[in-house]
Amino acid sequence: MEALLSRYRNLTVLLIVVVAQLLYLAYQVKTNRDERLIRVWAVTAVTPMAGIVEAIRHNTIGFLQDYFILLDVREQNRKLKSDNDRLRMENVYYRNELATAEHARALTLFQARTPSKTVAARVIGNSTVETAKAVFVDRGATSGIEKGMAVVTPDGVVGKVIAVYPLVSQVLLITDPTFKVGVESQKGHVHGVLDCGTGKCEVEQIQNEDKVSAGEWFFTSGEDRIFPKGFPVGTVVSSQPGQGMRDIKLNLSGAPGGVEEVLVVLQGVHQAIPSTPPENTESSMLPAPPAETGSDAAQAAKRETEADKVLQKYDEIGKQEGHVFGGVGSNLPNFNVKPEGPATQAATPAAGTSDANVVKTGSQAAVKTSPPSTSAPSSNPAPKPGPSSNPAPKPATAETRPPMNSGPVLPLGAPRHKAVPPIAQPQAQRPPAAPPRPADPQ
Amino acid sequence: MNETSDQILQRPLRESWFSRFQVAALAALTIVAVIGKFYLPRLIPNTEWLELPLLLTVYFGLMRHGPIASLLFGAFVGLAEDSLSPANLPIGMYGITKTLVGYFSASVSMRFNVENSFVRLVLSFFFFFFHAFFYWVMRRALLGQIVPFDPQETFVHGALNAVVALPLFAVLDRMRLSGSV
Structure with a gap:
């Protein structure tokens, strides 16, 4: 044994040293203890030199930088411009993110307010077919979405689900030529069919005798069995009698082609057509200011x-x-x-x-x-005015007026040669x- | 065998280097190497790749010709380096790695003529790569830390350290010679 150890002495020492370190390392890992004492000693011994090294570095490099500062001004300028451009791009990006967040907040408010059960989704892509108005949203069958469900936003209707995949769905927008929506006017409750296939949204199948005025709101009627009744659709831009049917142009309140977040109506609940136009959920309005009183009112007067x-x-x-x-x-x-x-x-x-x-x-x-x-x-x-009707001055009582015949009646703005008393x-x-x-x- | 092979395989006949080299100088070099690894990047940017403690360990192993002294020196340098390492790394990682480096470098020096610059270059590169790879393996195997290992970057850093090792070893050789007089 002794001969063996003496023969492999180097290897034995190596194994002992390595195993000792391994055991020490294992002990640290096992107990999850940091050997703070050793580190404190080492850091305490080394860090005083840090001040010296830093002073040397600062003075040396600072002197060189001050001396040669003009040499790299151009480079710094270029770098600053580059940073400025990058920050501008980031600014635009964050502004867009902020707008997206605001829109998401409006969606959440609307989602909590509407009685229909909805699920929020984000538009992730458009259709590859140029003529078809369809988008993909990031919710699919796993989120409970089924084919035929309505897709809305707080501003208005967007479309309907035409294809459902496990994780995404395809939504046909109401601007698609093949899509029609049943609508109902707010005041006269006139029923019609919205068609946006020609590029301009029109409400069809409304008689000339029906009263629809410009600015009037149209809501979904629920007759298409897609959209629940009572969702805002848009306002009437023009309403003119046509040949047999009234020609009504509609301005959609939502922007189906430009939305980023939508709500898929899982379980629609029909609502009554509201008597007032839908409120804008994206902006708040302060109440009217109080009436001015006292000196402010006098000043305004x-x-x-x-x-x-x-x-x-x-x-x-x-x-x-x-x-x-x-x-x-x-x-x-x-x-x-x-x-x-x-x-x-x-x-x-x-x-x-x-x-x-x-x-x-x-x-x-x-x-x-x-x-x-x-x-x-x-x-x-x-x-009556006349030079002879006022021969003598009278007391100025309420019954006696200023003499109308004391002089000719001058037109407004005519020059006067003598001031009237x-x-x-x-x-x-x-x-x-x-x-x-x-x-x-x- | 030709002349070059003889030159490489020839074991140099010289006296114990350690006996001629002052202990104080060795200690000072070790401290400078360990501390320099942490302060040099502040003084000279983009020098994080420089492994002065490793080069010193390799040089000591190559010149000492004694595996036990070399591995102990490597363990000492490694543990000193560990004491200044981040707190999430337990003490002993660099110690084990540099212990092996010291032992193997001393073993190699007993068979090759390590006075040759090419041999020094190759050995410096090899031990740097071994050091980096073994350290990465230990972090994964012993600590379970998933850290990236970029062979290409390690290759470049190894080459740079090998290039630095040649003049550094030459300077240390001169110090040894002056000490021997």
């Missing part, structure tokens, strides 16, 4: 255009003169007089102070003795009589 002011002024004059705009037999009002009320202030804010002065100094007594009256114009028609804004402070107006030189 001041935001009037010049046309609004002129219209308001004429309304005031019309009321003041007892004129009914558009009425027959009404007297022609004098638009040259200034109306009473706030419209005058708004229209001529600068002239308000001078008018008040005139009133105070001119006929203070008359102001005090003549109470205002707003009902007078209707019971007391305005005098204004009337006080408050009705109680109206002057007793308007000063006589000189004859117009024209």
